[in-house]
Amino acid sequence: HEGRHSLVALDCHSRAPLRVFMAEEKKKKVTVLDMSKYIDRSVRVKFMGGREVEGILKGYDALLNLVLDDTKEFLKAADDPSKLLDESRPLGLTVCRGTSVMLVCPTNGFEEIENPFLQEEAEEAE
Known part of the structure; x- marks a missing residue:
């Protein structure tokens, strides 16, 4: 039996061998995301x-926990938390909890654009 360990014991009354199955090994979690192509590359994480950070992806697991090196966090404006400032602060080696990760993208080719829906909302309010 693959993935199972068995133990053979004798029944004291009939002396027939009994087979007792031990608990199955824990099944490995499989992720649908292939992060291996981003290892040792610069990624941006939201x-x-x-919060947003940028760093070199050094490791990950099936739960999308990430390990980033040379990480820097982009600071947000105090008056409007949805706006990022041009300022950042260095964090160094960082472990990012997978349950809080919303977006992972390579920084190569990354460009942030203005939200076109904000313009429509402003026009509707007038």
């Missing part, structure tokens, strides 16, 4: 709550 989190629940609006």
Whole structure:
């Protein structure tokens, strides 16, 4: 039996061998995302709550926990938390919890654009 360990014991009354199965090994979690192509590359990560960081992806697991090196966090404006400032602060080696990760993208070719829906909302309010 693959993935199972068995133990053979004798029944004291009939002396017939009994087979007792031990607990199955834990099944490995499989992720639908292939992050291996981003290992040792610069990635940008957005989190629940609006924080954003950028760093070199050094490792990950099936739960999307990430390990980033040379990480820098982009600071947000105090008056408008949805706006990022041009300022950043270095964080160094960082472990990012997978449950809070919303977006992971390579920094190569990354360009942020203005939200076109904000313009429509402003026009509707007038």
